[in-house]
Amino acid sequence: MIEIIKGTTKPRIVTWFTWMLLTGIGSAASFADGQVPSGVLMLCGSFGLALVVALGLKRGDRSLGRLDIVCLVGAAVGLLLWFIFNSPTIGVLAAVTIDFVGAIPTFKHSWQKPHEETWITFAGIGLGGAITLFIVDEWTATAIAYPMYLVVLNVALVLCIVANPARKLVTESDS
Numbered sequence: 001m002i003e004i005i006k007g008t009t010k011p012r013i014v015t016w017f018t019w020m021l022l023t024g025i026g027s028a029a030s031f032a033d034g035q036v037p038s039g040v041l042m043l044c045g046s047f048g049l050a051l052v053v054a055l056g057l058k059r060g061d062r063s064l065g066r067l068d069i070v071c072l073v074g075a076a077v078g079l080l081l082w083f084i085f086n087s088p089t090i091g092v093l094a095a096v097t098i099d100f101v102g103a104i105p106t107f108k109h110s111w112q113k114p115h116e117e118t119w120i121t122f123a124g125i126g127l128g129g130a131i132t133l134f135i136v137d138e139w140t141a142t143a144i145a146y147p148m149y150l151v152v153l154n155v156a157l158v159l160c161i162v163a164n165p166a167r168k169l170v171t172e173s174d175s
Helices: 002-006 013-032 036-059 066-085 088-112 119-135 141-162 165-174
Strands: none
Touching (some): 002 036, 066 088
């Protein structure tokens, strides 16, 4: 959050907005299925994501390209399928799938401008997913799908930012 205020991080707003909506929906689905640890993880995530969106509206990357529109349409289709099937399990799995589609613009942004993303944020989110996996009561799709997905997605984003050759070039030019 501090990096956004300073202007050193410019989060991709379309992704963070998509994540905010999906974690709220996934949280509701987890609570509906009695999966409190996963529900709490996603609810807390929704609040954090809302802060990033609010701050990012002024200082983030607000561009909306063709890829963003495709991802948003994919998210809308996924939500529609969830409502048609009316199942918490399908809801959580749809949220994970849609979340991944919504993450594509941030992967692109992280690869093209790794200095505008903060890897520690993604590492923290992944760690939250890992901790949640250790405290779930039962290993059902609604309990583990989203936390497991958060671990995999965020490790990939951290690697995309930290191991990116373009990041090294920016860091070296700052010296």
